[in-house]
Amino acid sequence: MNHSSRFFENKDCEYFPCHKGPAHFNCLFCYCPLYRKENCPGNPKYRVKDGKKIKDCTNCAFPHEPENYEKVIQALKDFDS
Secondary structure: OOOOOOOOOOOOOOOOOOOOOOOOOOOOOOOOOOOOOOOOOOOOEEEEEOOEEEEEOOOOOHHHOHHHHHHHHHHHHHHHO
C-alpha cells in the first residue's frame, strides 16, 4: 500500500501499532476524528469513572483500517451537519 492522501503508515512511530488489528495500519487518523461522536461506526466501549461516562477506543481499529477511509469521511460530514 502506498502513502497517499488516504493512507499513511508510520512504522517509525514509537507507538506503532497503537491498536491490534489490520495488516495495513492507516496512521492518517492517529487521533480518531470520531472520538466526540456518540454513535461512531467503530466499536468503542463505554465505562464510568468518577461518575463520568468515558469512551474507550482501546480495542477499536476502525479508523486505522484502510478500507474505512470513506466511512470516516462520511461520518465526519454527517457529524458536522
